[in-house]
Amino acid sequence: MKYAAPTTIDEARTLLAGDAGAIVFAGATDVVPQMRAGRPEPSMVIDLKKIDRLMSVSLDGDTWQVGAAAPSSALTSNAAFAADFPGLTEAAGLIGSDQIQNRSSLGGNLCNASPAADSVPALVVNDAVAVIAAADGERRVPVADVVTGPGQTSLAHDEIVVCFELARPAGGTSDAYLRLIPRTEMDIAVVGAGVRLTLDDSGNVSAAAVALGAVAPTVVRVPAAEAALVGSSLDDTALAAAAAAASDACNPIDDKRGTINYRRQVAGVLTRRAAGIAADRIRTRNGQNGAS
Amino acid sequence: MSRTHVNCEVNGDAVDFLTEDGESLLNALRDELGLIGAKEGCGTGDCGACSVIMNGRLQCACLIFAPEADGAAITTCEGLASADELHPLQQCFLEGAALQCGICTPGFLIAAKALLDENPDPTETEVRYALAGNLCRCTGYDKIVRSVLEAAVQIRTPA
Numbered sequence: 001m002k003y004a005a006p007t008t009i010d011e012a013r014t015l016l017a018g019d020a021g022a023i024v025f026a027g028a029t030d031v032v033p034q035m036r037a038g039r040p041e042p043s044m045v046i047d048l049k050k051i052d053r054l055m056s057v058s059l060d061g062d063t064w065q066v067g068a069a070a071p072s073s074a075l076t077s078n079a080a081f082a083a084d085f086p087g088l089t090e091a092a093g094l095i096g097s098d099q100i101q102n103r104s105s106l107g108g109n110l111c112n113a114s115p116a117a118d119s120v121p122a123l124v125v126n127d128a129v130a131v132i133a134a135a136d137g138e139r140r141v142p143v144a145d146v147v148t149g150p151g152q153t154s155l156a157h158d159e160i161v162v163c164f165e166l167a168r169p170a171g172g173t174s175d176a177y178l179r180l181i182p183r184t185e186m187d188i189a190v191v192g193a194g195v196r197l198t199l200d201d202s203g204n205v206s207a208a209a210v211a212l213g214a215v216a217p218t219v220v221r222v223p224a225a226e227a228a229l230v231g232s233s234l235d236d237t238a239l240a241a242a243a244a245a246a247s248d249a250c251n252p253i254d255d256k257r258g259t260i261n262y263r264r265q266v267a268g269v270l271t272r273r274a275a276g277i278a279a280d281r282i283r284t285r286n287g288q289n290g291a292s
Numbered sequence: 293m294s295r296t297h298v299n300c301e302v303n304g305d306a307v308d309f310l311t312e313d314g315e316s317l318l319n320a321l322r323d324e325l326g327l328i329g330a331k332e333g334c335g336t337g338d339c340g341a342c343s344v345i346m347n348g349r350l351q352c353a354c355l356i357f358a359p360e361a362d363g364a365a366i367t368t369c370e371g372l373a374s375a376d377e378l379h380p381l382q383q384c385f386l387e388g389a390a391l392q393c394g395i396c397t398p399g400f401l402i403a404a405k406a407l408l409d410e411n412p413d414p415t416e417t418e419v420r421y422a423l424a425g426n427l428c429r430c431t432g433y434d435k436i437v438r439s440v441l442e443a444a445v446q447i448r449t450p451a
Binding site for chain 1: 296314336349350354355422
């Protein structure tokens with residue numbers, strides 16, 4: 001196995017295109033355990049961490065650019081980013097230990113294509129766009145369209161996720177992410193739920209996005225739950241309808257982490273709670289700004 | 293199998309070694325440099341026994357390909373003590389009986405150092421979260437947590 005550390009995206013793509021057995025990596029927090037578990041060793045591992053654009057987290061006008069290889073800790077330690085995307089930040093901060101968060105990346109979490117990836121529901125509810133370096137230049141793909149199944153993505157072999165574009169949230173908008181695991185740290189989601197809400201001046205929901213992880217082969221967006229929330233004041237009836245819609249949207253597996261029925265029920269509970277947290281964040285921020 | 297020449301700084305000393313590209317930094321530290329403090333527990337980033345600080349960030353050396361270390365500054369548990377005395381964390385672990393078999397101890401010491409470098413006055417909860425990536429099958433963790441809190445006091449208020 002060869003190791004390469006290109007400093008430009010073009011160089012990385014050329015290496016990848018020239019070797020069908022090559023893979024790119026950032027933290028290798030999935031790659032190494034997979035090799036240890038017996039997956040065939042790649043012929044070359046291409047380290048993306050020497051490419052500045054893949055490591056930077058920056059605000060460009062009203063759009064955040066998050067490098068695909070930037071470690072989770074670069075997000076959790078960035079107060080301005082965390083204020084704009086508290087739910088995505090807490091999702092990144094739930095992945096593994098401090099040791100892991102100093103290596104794990106949003107690009108790796110997405111492209112590893114685990115159904116239980118914590119950051120993906122949070123990216124999806126924030127309408128994150130993956131910027132992909134391809135043979136004929138860059139293309140932009142909604143994050144929801146990157147993963148096609150467990151371990152499968154829509155990327156060609158020689159394509160690389162460069163960064164994620166996240167529009168700064170409009171006023172009255174915030175997000176939350178909750179996951180259930182049997183312990184408080186260091187485990188894989190039984191269910192994950194991301195919610196983003198926008199509240200109007202009277203406190204009613206004017207826009208909602210709900211996405212679930214670990215309950216289907218890919219992350220599930222739940223339009224029926226979103227419809228149940230929009231127009232409501234987050235009253236019990238609306239929250240119960242959203243929870244029921246989230247449970248209905250699940251297509252989970254039975255495994256050692258949870259049964260199908262358990263996952264369905266928990267998806268509803270987490271959706272309801274995450275909506276409450278997102279709304280509380282909006283109200284707190286409005287209070288701080290002196291708005292109604 | 294490709295071999296790469298790696299130059300880096302380990303515990304303040306400039307070192308260089310030859311490594312196979314697919315080798316882990318953990319194996320390079322142990323086999324090429326003779327620094328056997330960091331241990332392999334799981335080999336998959338779950339147990340923290342191989343924790344090192346590389347370029348200021350706490351990481352599992354088992355997940356780092358050795359060539360990644362080229363140009364890096366690395367701290368292992370061997371770099372904690374000075375010539376004459378143990379690091380306060382080491383002294384507090386000894387006095388607090390924060391180890392039994394000792395396999396996990398180098399990782400805990402390094403993870404605790406990374407915490408105290410960033411947060412010199414952590415709460416017990418913060419210590420427990422910061423050490424969540426380190427597994428110990430002997431102590432039940434309480435003595436480790438208390439020893440880290442005691443070391444934090446000593447570092448903040450040197451005798």
